[in-house]
Amino acid sequence: MPCPKGGYCELGDNAVVACPAGTFNDQLYARSLADCKTCPIGHQCGEESQDKGTVCAEGYYCPRGSGDGSFPCPAGTHGNSQTGKKDVNECIPCPPGHYCVEGSGSPEPSPAGYYTPLSGMPSLDSLYKCPPKHYCPNTKMTTYKGYFCEAGYVCPAASTSAT
Secondary structure (H helix, E strand, O other): OOOOEEOOOOOOOOOOOEEOOOOOOOOOOOOOOOOOOEEEOEEEOOOOOOOEEEEEEEEEEEOOOOOOOOOOOOOOOEEEOOOOOOHHOOOOOOOOOOOOOOOOOOEEEEEOEEEOOOOOOOOOOHHHEEOOOOOOOOOOOOOOOOOEEOOOOOOOOOOOOOO
């Protein structure tokens, strides 16, 4: 019987040894680890892959030899909703009014009550709360200016409306 794809069978042994993550084997009759090929750039190959793996996911980049989910875009960057990225430089900075946790495929809008004029924010906790005497009614806000709490209204920090 031929040794199946995704692994190799050492001489004199009937047990199939799986190709490790980051490699693949698309041929029958493999006899050693040397028959496992390196996963191509822009793809990720899990253990025992039988083909060139899957295209790298949106929030990840995959240099040659990547296993499953090995290289997430760093916090403060995102994958621009594109798959098949090859290098960390293809992860782009998170825009103002948004935040991007590690492995983000696209930016997350700042919620009402928060704002940020800065790019590259890595988490919700890194955003600014709308200051007292102001309110931030919208998502994706880059400034609180123009939303002043008028006389007779109360606006504590992180207000989404004048109360």
